[in-house]
Amino acid sequence: MSFNIFKINEDLKEFMPPEIVDLEEKATWGNPKRGVMDLPYSKELLEEHSLCAGCPESAAFRYILASLPNPEETIIVNSTGCTSLVFPHIALHTVHSLFGNQNAIASGIKRVLEWRFPDKVKDVIVLAGDGATVDIGLDCTLQSFFRQEKITTICFDNEVYANTGGQESGLTVKGHVFKMAPKGKQWDKVPIWQIAIDSGCHYVARLTVSSPKKVEKVIKQAIYVAREVGPTYVHLYTPCILEIGLNSDDGLEEMRRTDKERFKFFEYMTDEAKEVIQRKKEEGLI
Amino acid sequence: MSQPKRRRINVRMPAIGGQGAVTAAHIMATAADYAGYHAVSNPFFGAEKRMAPAESYVRIGIEPIYDRGEVVYPDVIMVFHSQVITMGKSYTMPFYSGIKKNGLIIINTEEDLLTERDHEYLESLNVKVFNFSATKFALDHAGTELSTNMAMLGAFFGITQIVGMDAVEEGIKARFLKKFVASGGTMSLDSAIERKFKKKLELIEKNIATAKASYELGQEWARQQGMESWLPSPKEVARV
Amino acid sequence: MQKTQQVQYNRAGQRVVSPEYLLFEAPREKQFMTGSEVVKEAVKRSSVDASVSYPITPQSEAAHMIGELWVEGYVGVYFRGESEFGVMSEVAGCSMAGARTVTTTSGPGTLRAMENFPMWAGSRLPIQLVLMARGVNTPLSIQPDNLEISFLLDTGCMIWHAENAQELFDMIIAGFVVAEQPDVHVPIITAIDGFFISHTREAVNIPPDDIALPPYNPYKSPLVPIDMEMSPGRFLRDPYVMKSNYISYAAHTSWQYEVRAAIERSRPYAKHYLRGLIEEFGDPEGEIVFVASGTAGAQAKEATQIMIHEEGIKARVVRIKTLRPFPYQELLQAVQGAKYIFVPEFNVIGWLEREVRRALYGNVDIPVIGSPRVAGGMTMPPEFIVKEVLEYLGKEVKHVI
Numbered sequence: 001m002s003f004n005i006f007k008i009n010e011d012l013k014e015f016m017p018p019e020i021v022d023l024e025e026k027a028t029w030g031n032p033k034r035g036v037m038d039l040p041y042s043k044e045l046l047e048e049h050s051l052c053a054g055c056p057e058s059a060a061f062r063y064i065l066a067s068l069p070n071p072e073e074t075i076i077v078n079s080t081g082c083t084s085l086v087f088p089h090i091a092l093h094t095v096h097s098l099f100g101n102q103n104a105i106a107s108g109i110k111r112v113l114e115w116r117f118p119d120k121v122k123d124v125i126v127l128a129g130d131g132a133t134v135d136i137g138l139d140c141t142l143q144s145f146f147r148q149e150k151i152t153t154i155c156f157d158n159e160v161y162a163n164t165g166g167q168e169s170g171l172t173v174k175g176h177v178f179k180m181a182p183k184g185k186q187w188d189k190v191p192i193w194q195i196a197i198d199s200g201c202h203y204v205a206r207l208t209v210s211s212p213k214k215v216e217k218v219i220k221q222a223i224y225v226a227r228e229v230g231p232t233y234v235h236l237y238t239p240c241i242l243e244i245g246l247n248s249d250d251g252l253e254e255m256r257r258t259d260k261e262r263f264k265f266f267e268y269m270t271d272e273a274k275e276v277i278q279r280k281k282e283e284g285l286i
Numbered sequence: 287m288s289q290p291k292r293r294r295i296n297v298r299m300p301a302i303g304g305q306g307a308v309t310a311a312h313i314m315a316t317a318a319d320y321a322g323y324h325a326v327s328n329p330f331f332g333a334e335k336r337m338a339p340a341e342s343y344v345r346i347g348i349e350p351i352y353d354r355g356e357v358v359y360p361d362v363i364m365v366f367h368s369q370v371i372t373m374g375k376s377y378t379m380p381f382y383s384g385i386k387k388n389g390l391i392i393i394n395t396e397e398d399l400l401t402e403r404d405h406e407y408l409e410s411l412n413v414k415v416f417n418f419s420a421t422k423f424a425l426d427h428a429g430t431e432l433s434t435n436m437a438m439l440g441a442f443f444g445i446t447q448i449v450g451m452d453a454v455e456e457g458i459k460a461r462f463l464k465k466f467v468a469s470g471g472t473m474s475l476d477s478a479i480e481r482k483f484k485k486k487l488e489l490i491e492k493n494i495a496t497a498k499a500s501y502e503l504g505q506e507w508a509r510q511q512g513m514e515s516w517l518p519s520p521k522e523v524a525r526v
Numbered sequence: 527m528q529k530t531q532q533v534q535y536n537r538a539g540q541r542v543v544s545p546e547y548l549l550f551e552a553p554r555e556k557q558f559m560t561g562s563e564v565v566k567e568a569v570k571r572s573s574v575d576a577s578v579s580y581p582i583t584p585q586s587e588a589a590h591m592i593g594e595l596w597v598e599g600y601v602g603v604y605f606r607g608e609s610e611f612g613v614m615s616e617v618a619g620c621s622m623a624g625a626r627t628v629t630t631t632s633g634p635g636t637l638r639a640m641e642n643f644p645m646w647a648g649s650r651l652p653i654q655l656v657l658m659a660r661g662v663n664t665p666l667s668i669q670p671d672n673l674e675i676s677f678l679l680d681t682g683c684m685i686w687h688a689e690n691a692q693e694l695f696d697m698i699i700a701g702f703v704v705a706e707q708p709d710v711h712v713p714i715i716t717a718i719d720g721f722f723i724s725h726t727r728e729a730v731n732i733p734p735d736d737i738a739l740p741p742y743n744p745y746k747s748p749l750v751p752i753d754m755e756m757s758p759g760r761f762l763r764d765p766y767v768m769k770s771n772y773i774s775y776a777a778h779t780s781w782q783y784e785v786r787a788a789i790e791r792s793r794p795y796a797k798h799y800l801r802g803l804i805e806e807f808g809d810p811e812g813e814i815v816f817v818a819s820g821t822a823g824a825q826a827k828e829a830t831q832i833m834i835h836e837e838g839i840k841a842r843v844v845r846i847k848t849l850r851p852f853p854y855q856e857l858l859q860a861v862q863g864a865k866y867i868f869v870p871e872f873n874v875i876g877w878l879e880r881e882v883r884r885a886l887y888g889n890v891d892i893p894v895i896g897s898p899r900v901a902g903g904m905t906m907p908p909e910f911i912v913k914e915v916l917e918y919l920g921k922e923v924k925h926v927i
Contacts, residue, residue, distance in 0.1 A: 077619075095619075095622060097615065097618055097642075097645050097649065098615065098641055098642065098645055101611065101612070101615035101618075101642070104607065104608075104611075104612040104613075104615035104616045104618075104619065105615050105616070105618055105619040105622070106619060107616050107619060108576070108578070108615070108616040108617060108618060108619020108620040108621075108622070108623065109619040109620070109622055109623040110619075110623075111576070111603045111605075111619075111620065111623075112575065112576050112602070112603055112619070112620045112623035112624065112625040113623050115575070115576075115602045115603050115625075116575075116602075116623065116624060116625070139608055139609065139611075139612065140608065140611075140612050140615065143607075143608035143612060147605065312727050315558070315727055315728075316558050316727075319558050319729055324729070325728070325729070326726055326727065326728045327726070327727045327728075328721070328722075328725050328726035328727065329725055349831075351728075352689075352690075352824035352825065352827040352828045353824065353825060353828040353907075353908055354690075354722045354723075354726050354821060354824060354825075354905075355670070355721075355722055355821075355905030355906070355907075356905045358905060358907040358909075358910075359907060359909055460558070
């Protein structure tokens with residue numbers, strides 16, 4: 001390990017589970033060119049994470065954590081829901097405070113860090129579910145876009161409130177029967193990726209997590225643009241296999257299917273964002 | 287007839303929005319503070335709108351003042367606009383409700399606006415009424431009715447004789463020279479009056495001239511009424 | 527790691543002095559100002575790093591003026607948030623990132639922000655909230671009424687209640703100092719009764735503006751600050767929701783106790799910097815004792831003067847400065863010899879009466895009378911307090927009008 005971020009006390013090492021030791025010994029930090037290709041050899045998320053077996057969110061987590069260009073100086077702000085269950089299991093600064101205030105917390109953190117450490121690069125990333133991003137937290141989400149906060153917002157869209165037992169959310173598709181929508185959802189899925197564009201995001205992408213390489217590219221682009229230009233938004237379809245009645249090994253198939261229709265890859269960038277992405281490509285960082 | 291020595295004067299200023307009653311209250315308190323008294327001023331706590339009822343309050347005393355909020359039992363009521371009486375633009379009805387014995391009412395008017403019953407009631411409490419046209423005074427001395435509040439202020443200090451013109455001048459200067467927290471509405475009035483006078487100092491001069499003239503008028507009236515200073519001077523208090 | 531050597535000047539170029547010097551020793555000059563202006567002056571001398579604002583009467587003026595301080599370079603980060611809920615989360619983010627943080631709110635704003643306050647406390651963020659209490663809906667009121675303080679009592683924040691602009695000035699400065707003690711490190715709410723303080727102009731003595739508190743040192747926090755200058759390790763701020771077992775229950779419970787214990791540990795600091803958790807006023811022999819806080823304390827003082835000088839009744843006031851921690855011992859001692867305890871309040875429910883009853887129950891046998899009580903913007907004239915007391919005692923009411 002090249003970077004002293006996560007260290008286990010030498011005297012206790014023999015008692016630690018091997019996968020925790022792996023977190024330290026096989027970490028890939030300190031290298032902005034790290035990415036999903038490290039995953040077969042390294043580890044960012046414990047096997048005992050709190051998500052369901054086969055949950056596409058856990059795959060998304062692995063890809064994102066492996067792709068962060070600057071993990072040692074990155075703070076992830078999360079929200080309540082399935083996603084919040086994972087964070088205690090990763091070797092990163094994470095904040096959970098309330099349900100729906102993630103972009104407000106991130107705004108405060110980013111602004112103060114920029115002021116306190118003007119010479120350092122510190123990435124602040126919001127990672128929350130669809131309920132947190134689009135329902136209870138919509139105000140804070142959009143207002144952070146309006147204010148041009150330099151943060152990356154990633155939404156794990158599983159189209160349902162999964163952690164509370166499967167209730168309709170703003171990102172549920174019209175007609176789908178979930179709890180609290182016993183007659184089927186009466187209105188359309190919120191086109192949050194489009195709203196993000198209209199609200200001032202400089203880079204917006206919508207995709208599933210079926211392709212690790214694509215996730216890596218999008219995450220890196222979003223983070224680099226947020227650093228220099230302004231808010232960026234990444235919308236990831238991570239289906240809730242439990243609530244839509246799929247088996248543990250069906251998640252990937254579901255995403256591949258929707259890759260061709262509802263979640264066909266979509267990307268938007270402003271000219272300023274394009275310039276940053278081009279430069280980072282030339283530097284070999286994307 | 288001389289009135290009993292007070293330890294405190296509570297002043298209520300019913301006015302209508304835009305007349306500068308809040309400014310007058312702040313200057314009054316600043317002047318009293320300058321002269322060595324304890325003083326506190328505050329506006330009515332509500333949404334103030336131009337031409338709607340507006341009120342402000344001042345408490346002046348020879349001991350520390352803890353009391354705050356609206357003045358429910360005033361010693362002095364200063365009516366800035368005839369509509370306070372004629373149209374009931376007042377937070378209390380009648381406008382003199384709560385007036386204390388031996389109190390004083392100053393009304394900006396050219397004619398007597400009170401009914402016979404009003405006079406009877408006020409006389410029963412030995413409350414004196416001083417009618418004078420502060421608006422006309424402002425027009426005559428400052429050339430704008432925006433200085434009405436200065437005329438009212440001068441009359442108050444002239445009658446009560448608790449501070450000299452030096453303190454009144456100091457209060458006016460403090461208000462217009464220092465950076466002052468004002469509402470948007472007050473700021474636009476300030477800039478209107480400043481445009482009128484072009485220069486801030488000219489504005490201050492005119493305001494002082496207005497206050498001085500009404501101070502002398504009030505002083506003369508108080509002498510005719512046989513009034514003495516309404517509060518012991520802070521120096522006297524210090525000696526005791 | 528940041529060097530621990532003494533800082534001479536803060537980022538605004540003010541000379542750094544000890545809290546003791548700033549609060550007790552520095553020469554002071556008399557200024558004539560409103561409670562809102564006093565907030566600006568206190569923040570200006572407190573080396574504040576960040577503030578987020580939102581408009582609501584009567585706190586807006588104070589929030590505007592913190593913005594002016596930002597323009598002048600005295601505050602590092604400042605912006606208008608989207609709502610009080612957003613603002614209280616934004617200041618939480620600022621505090622987590624290692625900033626000394628202040629914000630202001632009133633009435634409905636407090637209630638909208640409510641979910642954040644226990645989060646601040648649980649996250650051990652020493653944020654200062656200057657609360658200018660006003661009525662809460664419905665019906666709509668923008669007038670002074672301090673019902674909202676009742677809702678805040680058990681959020682895990684320290685709560686102090688200032689009587690006037692002078693005390694507000696001193697409490698804001700002392701608030702940062704006490705809240706940031708490593709063994710305290712919880713939020714501080716410095717409350718005043720809106721309008722009665724915020725919009726009232728009075729004499730205030732303040733030290734010069736070229737000196738200020740030592741800057742906040744986030745590395746003294748009992749929890750790791752999120753500023754990435756320290757190794758994160760497996761760092762957990764989440765509740766242990768992912769494990770529904772006894773360990774998670776115990777962790778949650780013990781942390782709740784720890785937050786309250788932290789407030790308890792603030793007592794000696796508050797006592798020192800506020801010169802006592804209570805103030806006693808009036809005739810020490812007084813058999814009529816008013817127990818009050820904030821503006822009700824001020825009104826009770828006036829009433830006491832009238833009772834002593836004009837009614838020949840021995841009376842006194844015990845004014846509570848700190849609602850959290852509540853001064854149990856001090857109150858118990860102060861009410862010795864009382865025949866009646868009156869608790870005047872600016873709200874309909876009488877939250878202070880409840881607190882007083884709880885503190886005294888089983889300890890003394892003195893009747894506690896939750897009166898007078900006004901709300902919705904009413905003032906509480908001292909004459910009215912005297913009348914209530916005289917009527918209760920069955921005495922003739924003569925002096926009032």
